[in-house]
Each structure stands twice: as C-alpha cells, then as structure tokens.
Amino acid sequence: MLKIENLHVKLEDEEKQILKGVNLEVGAGQVHAIMGPNGSGKSTLSYVLSGREGYEITDGEAHLGDVDLLDIEPEERAAAGLFLAFQYPVEIPGVGNMTFLRTAVNAQRKARGEEEMSAAEFLKVVRAKAKTLKIDADMLKRPVNVGFSGGEKKRNEILQMAMLEPKMCILDETDSGLDVDAMKLVSEGVNALRSEGRSFLVITHYQRLLDHIKPDVVHIMANGRIIKSGGPELALEVEQNGYADILAEVS
Amino acid sequence: MSAVAETMNVTDERLAGLTLPAGGWSDAARKDALSRVQMMGLPNRRDEYWKYTRPDTLTQAVAVPAALFHNDEAALFDDVERLKIVFVDGVFDADASDDLSLEGVSIERLATADADIHWARDVYGVLETNGQKPVERPLAALNTAFATDGVLIHVTGAASKPINMIYLHNSETSDVMLHNVIKLDAGASLTVLETGPAAARLNMVTEVEVADTAALHHIRAQGRDHERRAATHIFARLGTESVFKSFTLTANGVMTRNECVLELTGDDAKATVGGACVGDGDFHHDDTVFITHDAENCESRQVFKKVLRNGATGVFQGKILVKTGAQKTDGYQISQSLLLDGDSQFLAKPELEIYADDVICSHGSTSGAIDETALFYLQSRGISKPVATDLLTLSFLAEAVDEIEDETLREQINERMASWLERRRG
Numbered sequence: 001m002l003k004i005e006n007l008h009v010k011l012e013d014e015e016k017q018i019l020k021g022v023n024l025e026v027g028a029g030q031v032h033a034i035m036g037p038n039g040s041g042k043s044t045l046s047y048v049l050s051g052r053e054g055y056e057i058t059d060g061e062a063h064l065g066d067v068d069l070l071d072i073e074p075e076e077r078a079a080a081g082l083f084l085a086f087q088y089p090v091e092i093p094g095v096g097n098m099t100f101l102r103t104a105v106n107a108q109r110k111a112r113g114e115e116e117m118s119a120a121e122f123l124k125v126v127r128a129k130a131k132t133l134k135i136d137a138d139m140l141k142r143p144v145n146v147g148f149s150g151g152e153k154k155r156n157e158i159l160q161m162a163m164l165e166p167k168m169c170i171l172d173e174t175d176s177g178l179d180v181d182a183m184k185l186v187s188e189g190v191n192a193l194r195s196e197g198r199s200f201l202v203i204t205h206y207q208r209l210l211d212h213i214k215p216d217v218v219h220i221m222a223n224g225r226i227i228k229s230g231g232p233e234l235a236l237e238v239e240q241n242g243y244a245d246i247l248a249e250v251s
Numbered sequence: 252m253s254a255v256a257e258t259m260n261v262t263d264e265r266l267a268g269l270t271l272p273a274g275g276w277s278d279a280a281r282k283d284a285l286s287r288v289q290m291m292g293l294p295n296r297r298d299e300y301w302k303y304t305r306p307d308t309l310t311q312a313v314a315v316p317a318a319l320f321h322n323d324e325a326a327l328f329d330d331v332e333r334l335k336i337v338f339v340d341g342v343f344d345a346d347a348s349d350d351l352s353l354e355g356v357s358i359e360r361l362a363t364a365d366a367d368i369h370w371a372r373d374v375y376g377v378l379e380t381n382g383q384k385p386v387e388r389p390l391a392a393l394n395t396a397f398a399t400d401g402v403l404i405h406v407t408g409a410a411s412k413p414i415n416m417i418y419l420h421n422s423e424t425s426d427v428m429l430h431n432v433i434k435l436d437a438g439a440s441l442t443v444l445e446t447g448p449a450a451a452r453l454n455m456v457t458e459v460e461v462a463d464t465a466a467l468h469h470i471r472a473q474g475r476d477h478e479r480r481a482a483t484h485i486f487a488r489l490g491t492e493s494v495f496k497s498f499t500l501t502a503n504g505v506m507t508r509n510e511c512v513l514e515l516t517g518d519d520a521k522a523t524v525g526g527a528c529v530g531d532g533d534f535h536h537d538d539t540v541f542i543t544h545d546a547e548n549c550e551s552r553q554v555f556k557k558v559l560r561n562g563a564t565g566v567f568q569g570k571i572l573v574k575t576g577a578q579k580t581d582g583y584q585i586s587q588s589l590l591l592d593g594d595s596q597f598l599a600k601p602e603l604e605i606y607a608d609d610v611i612c613s614h615g616s617t618s619g620a621i622d623e624t625a626l627f628y629l630q631s632r633g634i635s636k637p638v639a640t641d642l643l644t645l646s647f648l649a650e651a652v653d654e655i656e657d658e659t660l661r662e663q664i665n666e667r668m669a670s671w672l673e674r675r676r677g
C-alpha cells in the first residue's frame with residue numbers, strides 16, 4: 001500500500017535536515033504505529049507525504065500503490081487515496097464545515113472520474129456518520145473547526161476521513177487532547193473503517209490509543225529515522241521505560 | 252502653474268461644458284451648489300483627501316470613453332420581487348421601468364418633479380452641504396448643481412418590496428450625473444437596490460434622511476465594465492433609533508471613488524457601511540468614509556474587504572468623529588485586503604477623532620496573502636488549489652457581505668461572487 005524508501009527531507013529555507021533516510025512499508029489492511037520523542041520528525045513525515053510546501057526532498061521515494069506521491073499536488077494525493085488527520089486541525093473562518101466536506105468529497109470523486117454525490121445523498125450520509133462520532137448539527141453548520149474544542153476538532157478529522165473513504169490514513173496524534181470517552185468514539189470510528197483495502201499509519205505518544213486500535217507493527221522514530229520496529233509489545237516497552245533504552249541500544 | 256491656478260483651470264474647463272438644468276424648486280440649491288464648486292475648486296492630486304487616488308479623470312472636462320461590457324449573466328436580483336427604475340446612460344427608460352407606484356412610498360424623477368414646493372427641497376443639496384465640513388467634497392457639489400436626473404423617494408410606511416434602480420451603460424462615451432434623494436418618515440422602512448455601471452463616467456450623489464425609528468437598507472453592485480469610472484457620494488442623516496445599512500459590491504472598473512458621509516444625530520441610531528470588492532489588473536478602488544457621532548448610545552460599523560491582484564490598487568480612508576456629548580458611542584471599523592500577488596497594493600488611512608470620554612471605538616486595517624496553512628488543509632482534502640483559493644477568497648469577503656441583513660439578498664451577492672470566481676478559473 002504505502003512504501004517509503006530512504007526518504008531524506010530538509011527544510012526548504014534552512015540548512016536543517018529533518019528526515020534522514022526513512023524506510024517504511026505498510027501493507028494493505030494493516031495498521032502501523034509510529035512512536036518517538038518530540039521533534040523526531042513524525043509530523044514532518046506526514047506533511048511530506050501529503051505534500052505540504054516548505055520541505056525539500058533531497059533523496060528517496062514514496063509510493064501509494066503505483067502512485068509516485070512526491071511528484072504530484074496535495075489534492076492529487078488525496079484523490080489517490082491518501083488522508084492525513086492533522087495533529088493541529090486548521091480553523092477556516094468563513095467556510096462552512098458542510099460546504100467544505102461536500103466540496104472535498106465531490107472534488108475527489110470528480111478527480112477519480114466518479115459521479116458527484118447529490119446534495120440530498122450527501123446530507124444523509126454526513127448526518128449518519130456525524131451521529132456516530134457525536135458531532136451535532138450545529139458543528140456541521142459552523143465554519144471549519146472555528147470555535148471547536150480540541151477534542152471536537154479531532155472528531156471532525158475522523159468525520160472527514162469517514163466521508164472521504166481513503167485507502168491510506170495517517171493519523172497524527174489524533175488521541176492527544178481527547179477525553180476517555182472521545183478516545184473511544186474516535187477509535188471506534190477508525191476501527192469501523194478498517195478493511196482489507198485500507199491501511200493506517202497511527203502516530204502517537206501513548207500506548208493507550210493502541211489498546212483500542214490494535215497495530216500490526218510498531219515503529220520507533222528518532223532523529224529522522226525509524227530506529228526500531230516490532231510488534232505491539234514495543235509500544236508497551238516504551239510506555240514503561242521511555243525511549244532511553246531503545247536509543248542506547250541502537251547507538 | 253500653482254496648485255490653486257491649476258485647480259481653477261480644471262474647474263473652469265469642467266464648468267464651461269455644463270449648463271444648469273432648470274429645476275423649479277431645485278433652482279436655488281443648484282445655484283448655491285455651483286458657487287460652492289467655484290469656491291472650492293475641483294479636487295487635484297495635491298489635495299490631502301485625494302492623496303491615494305488621482306482625481307484627474309473624474310474632474311476633467313471630457314470623460315475617457317469606456318468600452319461596453321457584454322456578458323450572458325442574468326442581471327443581479329432578477330428573481331427578487333422589486334420595483335424597477337431603469338436608466339440607460341443616465342436617461343430614464345420608461346418602457347423598461349415599472350410603474351412608479353408603491354404603497355407607502357412616493358416615487359418621482361428629479362427631472363420631472365416640477366412642483367414649486369417639493370418635499371425634496373429640504374434634503375436636496377442640504378445634506379451634501381452639511382457634508383462639506385470638515386472635509387470638502389467638490390464633486391458632490393458639482394453633482395447637486397448639474398445632476399440631470401435621479402429618483403426622489405419619500406417613504407411614509409413600510410415598503411412592501413425593494414426599489415431597484417438599474418443603471419445600464421450602452422454608450423462608450425456617456426458622462427452622467429445622477430442625484431437621488433431618499434426620505435424616510437418616522438417608523439418607515441425601505442430597501443433600495445442599485446445595480447449597474449450607469450455610464451463610462453458616473454458622478455452620483457444620494458442623500459438620505461432617515462427619521463426617528465425609520466430604517467433604510469441599501470445594497471449596491473457597481474457593474475463589471477472594466478473601463479468605467481465613478482465618483483459616488485452617499486450623505487445620510489440618522490434620527491433617534493433609526494437604522495441605516497449600506498453595502499456595495501464592486502468588481503472591475505478602472506477608477507472608483509465611493510464616499511460615504513454619515514451623521515448620527517439622534518440617540519440609539521445604528522449605521523453600517525460596508526463593501527466587498529474584487530479587482531484585477533487596471534483597477535483602482537477607493538472607499539472613503541466619514542462618520543460623525545453627534546448623539547448618545549449610537550453604533551456605527553465600517554466593514555470593508557478588498558481582494559486585489561495583478562497590480563490592482565485598493566484605498567480605504569475611514570474616519571470616526573465622536574463629538575462632545577456623544578457618550579456611549581460604539582464605533583467599529585475594519586478594512587482588510589487580500590493581496591493575491593505581490594504587484595497589488597492596499598493603502599489605508601483609518602482615523603479616530605474623539606471628544607467624548609465614555610466611548611468604545613476600534614479600528615483595524617490589515618493586508619495579507621492567502622493563508623498557506625488553510626490552503627494546504629483544503630488541498631489535503633482533495634480540493635484543487637484554484638478552488639481552495641476561491642473558497643478562502645469568498646470566506647475573506649464574507650465578513651463584509653454578512654453585514655447584509657436580508658438573507659435572500661445576501662445569498663444572491665454570495666452566489667454572484669462565487670460564480671465570478673468560478674468563471675475566472677475557466
């Protein structure tokens with residue numbers, strides 16, 4: 001599904017190398033988790049994959065299926081099936097959440113040569129999905145993320161994911177800022193989307209989320225590289241001992 | 252040549268080509284106005300009030316011709332139930348207009364209102380004269396003297412539908428002066444819509460007297476002819492608990508100067524003046540606003556948004572003057588521009604002058620580019636960059652458009668702007 005090879009990334013405006021050779025392969029239907037100290041490059045990896053400006057790729061490749069991700073516009077990556085749930089979802093005053101969602105769904109459908117969703121059908125689907133995520137009608141009407149609490153923003157990300165039905169979902173600290181109940185809601189939302197044709201890359205600092213969303217593989221990222229990969233037990237080890245042992249072990 | 256001599260030259264040349272219309276009841280006002288113009292002289296580029304906008308093409312004797320703009324778009328407000336009054340290059344078109352009758356409203360044309368004693372005599376040129384202090388507005392006085400037509404509207408009750416003045420432009424060389432007077436009696440209410448470019452060069456004055464508890468809503472769209480030029484003035488005086496709301500949509504036009512001069516003279520009055528404009532290339536748009544608070548507990552809002560690209564220029568001069576005794580004034584002013592490229596510029600001069608101690612006045616002016624973070628967020632959801640840019644552009648303009656109270660009319664403005672942006676994308 002997602003294949004990242006030897007990815008090197010620096011900041012465009014500064015001589016600062018952030019990713020220093022990332023290798024990662026997520027198979028179809030799999031859930032992978034990435035953990036790692038603050039500033040190790042996890043969000044950068046997710047931004048680079050989704051096409052944010054400001055980074056320069058100095059080496060390496062990334063493919064989603066047959067699609068060479070690094071060569072195309074962010075919207076083309078989205079249409080190809082990539083989705084990033086942002087660590088910090090963006091507030092967009094003046095653009096209604098519904099308008100935004102519908103524009104996005106239909107833009108992707110159009111790009112894939114599919115028929116656009118009618119207003120009525122869209123409304124029906126979005127209401128049903130919002131309900132399971134406990135997003136009320138008022139939140140759907142408001143401008144995108146404006147005045148949403150931290151937890152509401154994260155739920156809104158999952159709603160977008162549910163509407164867009166991507167193949168490859170990257171969740172960047174979707175658990176941060178969530179209360180216990182919201183964490184369950186979000187996890188259920190994610191688990192409901194799990195399928196053979198859909199993969200997840202879950203960036204998190206806490207084992208707790210991985211109790212709900214069971215990963216197949218856990219990676220540890222430090223200083224711009226994946227330094228260790230293993231099963232779910234790796235997350236438990238981090239939870240108990242922190243990163244010191246792992247960092248010492250590899251160096 | 253000295254500045255004074257140059258001004259007098261321009262003024263003389265302009266006046267030489269004009270004759271005072273015989274107006275009966277308006278004769279005295281017109282003669283007074285003419286002497287005001289002669290005293291003041293027309294604006295020149297050294298006038299402080301015209302620092303950011305070159306007045307020459309608005310003052311010169313002969314108007315620069317403007318190519319006609321053809322498009323297949325339905326006219327704005329076409330499906331709104333309204334009373335239409337149509338002018339073609341400043342000339343009234345009876346066939347295209349509706350019957351000038353509406354319950355609770357008396358409607359006449361300036362050119363044909365020939366009673367010896369007319370209600371409009373108390374307003375025509377009177378509010379304009381008031382508005383000449385503390386800043387001179389010679390083009391408005393010129394208009395009072397020489398306006399050839401316009402609409403006189405006297406509202407005594409709640410008008411059942413909007414009045415829509417439609418100003419068509421069919422001649423490349425038309426040079427037009429129109430003067431409207433709107434008087435609302437106590438408790439009366441009316442919505443006035445104005446649409447269209449009117450002429451190659453337009454000089455328009457609208458005087459509005461809003462009596463106690465009356466309400467006027469005004470929505471204007473200035474037409475899309477690229478080469479049109481316009482100098483417009485709105486003078487409004489607000490009584491106790493009255494409401495005045497004016498919104499202007501401007502797209503294209505090589506030179507536009509819209510002045511709005513409001514005086515809040517009765518307690519608890521509310522005034523809003525706002526505008527959204529989108530300019531591309533050879534486009535200069537100037538909003539100049541002067542709001543005087545002369546009563547207690549009044550509220551005024553100025554909300555102006557400009558989207559500029561390819562070298563377009565936006566200007567905002569906005570002043571709030573709070574007189575002694577105008578306690579509990581709430582004055583709000585915001586002017587913002589969205590610069591879609593580095594060539595465009597926005598020049599703003601917000602001013603506050605306050606002589607009362609218990610007031611809240613805020614003003615803010617910003618100039619910025621598209622928010623890259625928001626743009627990326629939209630793109631990451633599959634929305635293409637041009638569409639995302641348009642969404643953000645519309646959301647930027649929304650704060651001004653949202654000042655329109657009527658939802659149907661507001662949506663029509665929003666839809667129109669969205670369709671312009673969409674067409675532009677091709």
Ligand SMILES: Nc1ncnc2c1ncn2[C@@H]1O[C@H](COP(=O)(O)OP(=O)(O)OP(=O)(O)O)[C@@H](O)[C@H]1O
Pocket residue numbers: 011018036037038039040041042043044045054087
């Ligand atoms: N645009 C930028 N300008 C300057 N520094 C940047 C930029 N983007 C990333 N960095 C730096 O790159 C490093 C990696 O940042 P990144 O956000 O990817 O870390 P992270 O692993 O997601 O951390 P966290 O766990 O705190 O979210 C950090 O040192 C960060 O300061």
Ligand SMILES: [Mg+2]
Pocket residue numbers: 042043044087172173
């Ligand atoms: Mg991060």
